Amino acid sequence: MNPILVYCRRDLIRWFRGRWGFISAMVMPAAWLVFVGLALPIRFTDDYIDFVTPGILAMTTLSASLSGGGLLILDRMLGFFNKFLALPPPRESILFGKILVITIRGLIQSTIILCFAFLLGAQLYSPVQLLMTYLILFIFGSLLSAAATTVAIYVDDHDQYAAVNAMVSMPVFFTSSAMMPYDQMPGWLQPVAHVNPLSFAIDGIRLMQAGTVPLFQIGLLSLLCILVVGLAVHAFRKVKV
Amino acid sequence: MKNTEHNPAEHTIVTCNLTKKYGDLCAVNRMNLTVGNEIFGILGPNGSGKTTTVLMLTTLLEPTEGTAEVCGFDVRKDPRNVRNSISYVPQDMAVDVRLTGRENVMMYAELYGVERPAEKTEEALRILELSDRADDFAKVYSGGMRRRLELAQALVHNPHVLFLDEPTVGLDVAARKKIWEHIRTLRDAGMSIFVTTHYMDEADKYCDRVAIIDRGVIKAVDTPENLKSMISQDVISVSISGEFSGITIPGVRFAFLEDDELVFYADHGDTALPLVKDALNEAGVRVKAMSVRRPSLDDVFLHLVDNAEDTSPFRLGSFRNMLGKRG
Numbered sequence: 001m002n003p004i005l006v007y008c009r010r011d012l013i014r015w016f017r018g019r020w021g022f023i024s025a026m027v028m029p030a031a032w033l034v035f036v037g038l039a040l041p042i043r044f045t046d047d048y049i050d051f052v053t054p055g056i057l058a059m060t061t062l063s064a065s066l067s068g069g070g071l072l073i074l075d076r077m078l079g080f081f082n083k084f085l086a087l088p089p090p091r092e093s094i095l096f097g098k099i100l101v102i103t104i105r106g107l108i109q110s111t112i113i114l115c116f117a118f119l120l121g122a123q124l125y126s127p128v129q130l131l132m133t134y135l136i137l138f139i140f141g142s143l144l145s146a147a148a149t150t151v152a153i154y155v156d157d158h159d160q161y162a163a164v165n166a167m168v169s170m171p172v173f174f175t176s177s178a179m180m181p182y183d184q185m186p187g188w189l190q191p192v193a194h195v196n197p198l199s200f201a202i203d204g205i206r207l208m209q210a211g212t213v214p215l216f217q218i219g220l221l222s223l224l225c226i227l228v229v230g231l232a233v234h235a236f237r238k239v240k241v
Numbered sequence: 242m243k244n245t246e247h248n249p250a251e252h253t254i255v256t257c258n259l260t261k262k263y264g265d266l267c268a269v270n271r272m273n274l275t276v277g278n279e280i281f282g283i284l285g286p287n288g289s290g291k292t293t294t295v296l297m298l299t300t301l302l303e304p305t306e307g308t309a310e311v312c313g314f315d316v317r318k319d320p321r322n323v324r325n326s327i328s329y330v331p332q333d334m335a336v337d338v339r340l341t342g343r344e345n346v347m348m349y350a351e352l353y354g355v356e357r358p359a360e361k362t363e364e365a366l367r368i369l370e371l372s373d374r375a376d377d378f379a380k381v382y383s384g385g386m387r388r389r390l391e392l393a394q395a396l397v398h399n400p401h402v403l404f405l406d407e408p409t410v411g412l413d414v415a416a417r418k419k420i421w422e423h424i425r426t427l428r429d430a431g432m433s434i435f436v437t438t439h440y441m442d443e444a445d446k447y448c449d450r451v452a453i454i455d456r457g458v459i460k461a462v463d464t465p466e467n468l469k470s471m472i473s474q475d476v477i478s479v480s481i482s483g484e485f486s487g488i489t490i491p492g493v494r495f496a497f498l499e500d501d502e503l504v505f506y507a508d509h510g511d512t513a514l515p516l517v518k519d520a521l522n523e524a525g526v527r528v529k530a531m532s533v534r535r536p537s538l539d540d541v542f543l544h545l546v547d548n549a550e551d552t553s554p555f556r557l558g559s560f561r562n563m564l565g566k567r568g
Contacts, residue, residue: 006351010337017339079333086299086329087352088321241301 003089007097008104011071015105025105029060029113036179038120044180053117054205055178057133058198060113061106061141062172066165068102069148073158082241092233095149099229102145103138110137125209132208136218140201143225150232153239177202197224252277253402253433254298258307261293261457268293270457271307276402280424280434282448284441284542290457291437292332295404298435299329312401328395332407336387336394338380342371345379346393353398365393369423385416392423403427405436409443421447441538445469451538453545460545469536472496472544475510477517479503480530488520496544501529506536 176198204217254276296302300320312326350358409417507513510533
């Protein structure tokens with residue numbers, strides 16, 4: 001069995017058997033969708049649930065990826081990382097294992113959101129649209145989880161990481177196009193939202209909803225992803241204990 | 242088994258002026274060691290450079306100067322082949338508590354890429370006497386069992402060299418004995434065991450050869466027997482009241498004074514004992530108690546090592562792991 005899959009399976013089993021981490025990951029995204037999509041008394045667009053679903057999908061992938069960096073920090077704190085580094089497989093397989101498990105977790109959560117959205121009356125995606133949505137979220141998740149896992153090599157403290165993670169993800173969410181269309185935003189927010197990577201993923205899914213293939217967004221995210229994964233592989237090969 | 246082809250006289254670890262510096266601090270200073278098919282203990286206080294040595298030999302840390310070869314492969318130029326020939330068990334006791342014993346070992350069998358991983362897993366579990374608990378979660382394992390589980394993970398690919406960092410720390414007496422007995426069995430099967438410890442008595446009892454390290458410098462390397470006879474045949478401790486100003490007896494050397502206790506090294510302790518008492522009385526010192534004993538590695542250690550205080554940063558995480566207080 002490929003070492004990447006072995007590492008990935010280990011974390012998936014631990015996640016699943018950890019029970020509360022798993023339950024929370026299943027409940028949280030649905031709660032976001034219900035509260036933001038249905039309960040808020042704001043309507044930036046008609047069919048707001050259609051509009052906000054891509055935003056919640058991307059936000060869930062963002063928070064799944066950033067909190068996924070904590071997996072490696074715990075591995076380091078508890079001594080697993082040293083054991084893995086002394087094993088024969090190339091060290092970047094640890095990285096790819098983490099990217100895979102974090103992205104799979106994100107995609108499972110996304111599936112739950114999509115199911116809820118369709119139940120709540122959002123317009124159904126065609127199989128091609130579904131596939132493209134997963135593709136965008138996969139690229140976006142890989143990009144962020146590679147970055148988070150690499151930062152985790154250098155951070156010594158799990159609490160500090162969680163604090164920074166919370167501080168980063170909230171503003172990133174609200175300065176993206178997740179909640180409202182660009183033309184409804186205050187003037188100062190528009191330029192920020194346009195360069196926010198979260199918006200790339202959201203806009204990509206929305207374009208695809210509207211029937212166009214979001215080549216620009218997919219291309220840009222792929223490029224960023226290749227760049228970040230390349231840097232991450234380099235960092236893992238050079239890692240010091 | 243890979244190990245049957247292994248020649249016991251062959252040196253599996255050879256270091257030449259191996260050095261690691263952290264800024265101005267020299268953690269390991271020009272270390273020259275050769276290790277073969279034996280239990281080789283590296284003995285020193287906390288912060289003396291034991292773990293740094295192991296990290297360099299297991300390719301986790303780049304040496305500042307010098308070279309080290311493990312199984313003929315240079316740790317710097319050929320780390321992949323080094324990692325293929327070794328197993329490393331750090332002192333943290335890192336087993337996945339939400340995985341069963343069998344799953345824990347199986348994972349390593351797959352990561353090492355051994356053929357027939359399921360079979361090798363069963364074999365390793367059987368050797369470490371964990372077969373009947375293999376389906377339990379590691380969460381319910383005792384400290385000793387967790388350590389044995391880690392040994393099983395390390396054995397699953399028949400390494401030539403096994404690195405153990407403080408393998409018995411935090412374990413009770415029975416569990417320690419069991420771990421050492423397993424380590425002996427592995428040596429007899431042809432493996433080289435490189436073990437760090439700060440328990441003198443364990444090194445004395447179980448190691449074939451011992452290196453004493455202090456502040457990154459190897460002070461002595463030999464069998465425990467030879468190290469002990471290096472200082473003398475016997476050690477005499479005398480508890481006194483009064484001012485001690487020195488005595489001269491042939492075959493007896495004054496070692497050091499600690500609180501009110503004088504320590505002498507003697508070639509023949511039993512016959513030297515009355516002579517020491519008479520000489521002390523003549524010098525006007527009152528003797529309260531005396532004893533003769535065989536030297537221990539503690540004596541050798543105190544003889545070789547300056548009284549150093551532990552200044553290494555305390556790692557709470559490792560300490561907690563050592564005590565097994567985790568999830």
